[in-house]
Amino acid sequence: MNCREDYLEWDEYFMATAFLAAKRSKDPSTQVGACIVNEDRVIIGVGYNGMPKGCEDGEFPWGKHSDDSLKNKYMYVCHAELNAVLNKNTANIKNCKIYVALFPCNECAKVIIQSGIKEVIYLSDKHAHKKTTVASKKMFDAVGVRYRQFVPKHSKIVIDFNQINWDNMNQLPDTPIKNRKDFE
Numbered sequence: 624m625n626c627r628e629d630y631l632e633w634d635e636y637f638m639a640t641a642f643l644a645a646k647r648s649k650d651p652s653t654q655v656g657a658c659i660v661n662e663d664r665v666i667i668g669v670g671y672n673g674m675p676k677g678c679e680d681g682e683f684p685w686g687k688h689s690d691d692s693l694k695n696k697y698m699y700v701c702h703a704e705l706n707a708v709l710n711k712n713t714a715n716i717k718n719c720k721i722y723v724a725l726f727p728c729n730e731c732a733k734v735i736i737q738s739g740i741k742e743v744i745y746l747s748d749k750h751a752h753k754k755t756t757v758a759s760k761k762m763f764d765a766v767g768v769r770y771r772q773f774v775p776k777h778s779k780i781v782i783d784f785n786q787i788n789w790d791n792m793n794q795l796p797d798t799p800i801k802n803r804k805d806f807e
């Protein structure tokens with residue numbers, strides 16, 4: 624039997640991991656995830672945008688339209704990229720790649736550069752016109768951090784727990800390795 628053709632490519636797998644992490648975000652308007660991968664294609668850190676540890680949701684705002692900047696989220700929220708770097712499970716992240724939903728802002732660009740990450744793969748550059756993004760690109764260009772937009776092959780990646788056959792743990796269509804015939 625031939626191998627499956629419809630498996631996830633590496634870029635899709637890592638970007639999907641970033642988006643899965645984003646599902647943990649409590650930000651009501653924008654959920655961002657990030658996934659750091661080393662040279663061996665091993666995930667070494669994930670993160671999503673959230674309030675700093677101990678800064679409780681009841682006390683810190685998730686809004687963004689108040690005239691008083693202390694009442695908006697921006698002063699407080701940690702970006703997904705920062706959290707992914709802080710959550711890393713290894714000291715050395717030199718030459719790693721970071722997959723992220725939104726192009727990193729200038730503050731995250733500094734963290735990315737300082738940590739030794741060498742490539743940024745992003746899905747959306749919707750803030751390209753903002754100075755924070757222009758500054759990020761200026762820094763990345765200056766130090767040789769590459770960046771490229773992710774182009775998905777699959778328009779959808781679904782994990783439907785209802786479709787999983789819990790008795791023999793296969794998903795539809797059958798995972799070839801689960802076919803006993805192949806071993807006989």
Ligand SMILES: Nc1ccn([C@H]2C[C@H](O)[C@@H](COP(=O)(O)O)O2)c(=O)n1
Pocket residue numbers: 650652653654655671672673687696700701702703704725726727728731
């Ligand atoms: N590269 C980025 C950009 C933004 N974020 C976070 C920060 C906020 O929680 C949210 C943006 O809020 P919006 O202005 O769209 O309401 O996304 C991030 O984690 N990484």
